[in-house]
Amino acid sequence: MKEPKQKTRDKLRLRDGSNAKPRPRPKRPFSRYTPEEVDEIFRRFAVQRPEPKGELEHVNAFTLLVAVVLSAQATDAGVNKATRALFAEADTPQKMVALGEAAVGGHIRTIGLWRNKAKNVIALSEALIRDHDGVVPGDRDALVKLPGVGRKTANVVLNMAFGQPTMAVDTHILRIGNRIGLAPGKTPDEVEAGLVRIIPDKYMRHAHHWLILHGRYVCKARRPECEHCVIADICKAAVKTSAIPAPLVELAPVPEIVAAAAQ
């Protein structure tokens, strides 16, 4: 017979007349790693990529904001393909509004949910002109009030355009946080809170990019490439297939890695 769950067991025990108090539930651990291990993980990521960069092409804070809004449920490569021509025509909110929703839609037609995104790009450009003199605000509360801008988008913009130590949790970071137990959580907000809590301040500025790049190129969704992983000896993932860390050397910038892989 199936074992009743803890809550049900506690209820049954009380109904039985037993005085046993319900056992307190163990709190969800916020990390399976000691502070020393976390420090070592990020020290190695920093050696691999001293100055990690995002892969979304942009020329200023405004085009970064638009690119991040367009990147929801789309690949960075797909967004870059569409935005090259768009940003050549409109790199300010004023020019974007002048271009108009139909023309913006024409540029981004290859990106999923393009109709809604074109609407948001125009609406957020209008809001920037109306409420912020056409300048992207470096403040989360103001950013999340813009059409199409959520917490994750705001975190990316604050990190990349304003150098703030934010943690934007995307699908890769959500997976790593849980898979290796670095900061387990059911939602991006829970994983974000866990990571912000454990990552040393000195690594926070680039931690977001390091984790995304690690998830995209090494700790991949379907099959993590543990044999290429520099933290394989520290990692506590159940799915780990190697405990021998890859050589710790500085890596080539990502576009060069992608080009080499395509050859």
Ligand code: SF4
């Ligand atoms: S050892 Fe494997 S599972 Fe652990 S972080 Fe590296 S790639 Fe991911």
